[in-house]
Amino acid sequence: MSTARNRLAAPACTAAAVSILLLSSCSQSSDDHTNAKPSPSTSGTISPPGPSSTPDGQLIKRATSVVASVPGGALLEGGSERVKDGIHTRPVLREGKAYRLALACVGQGRALLTVVPKKSGADAVIPCDQAVVQQRIKGHGPVHIDVVGSKGTTGALAWRINEL
Template structure:
């Protein structure tokens, strides 16, 4: 009796698998069209916006910074606007530096350089922001995206 139940279960599973296989493989041209138009048949990968990828935005922003004639590069990087930039660069006392910052995307961010703590708006419209830094005291650079902003921020500190 146990042998018959096991065999019936196997036959049932095989029949179900065959039906699923045939259903997936026998759609005609009308079925293909419906599958392409049906939102339920879309792949389960996360949807992304129609805008450029983070990698492309980063490459564009870094290319702008690379084209700027400046001094010797001390520190540089690129971050998502949503992550922001938070760094305490090691700068030599008495030297002057220039911070170059650019945001590619949408919305804006806010730049704060301590110890001055003056807030500077950073539009994510590919505008270059430059700020002079002096290393009389330890410097902290924070860039925080505003609500709803997206894209990439690239930055570079040059000794001038």
């Protein structure tokens, strides 16, 4: 014979049994716990997999921080790329204004900077040794700034254009 009390007790017992089962499956024995080494995720900082967790992402992050360490005026534009992708930007610079172009390459090899029109700035070689290469460029309307890695170059590029 089923009573209201028995009907309420059955789901409560089932819920308690499921809870105990779940807790026991997540627990370790005391022997395992004392010999266990902490997992890498117990540090308190969990970073989702993303660009900065890849070798290219780490190089991009380093190149960006190198360029960011250079003091400058008002930022016009900037960014970072893998060397194999290169930098291809077309900023419109105000006629007669002066700008500072800061570039860094982190990795191995060297990259080649091309500025068109030539009256805006000079071509240059950028070593991939974390050094910053800076150049003053002049505003003459649209300027083509291209940076490509020479054969066999690997790593990351970062750049920033500031108004002076």
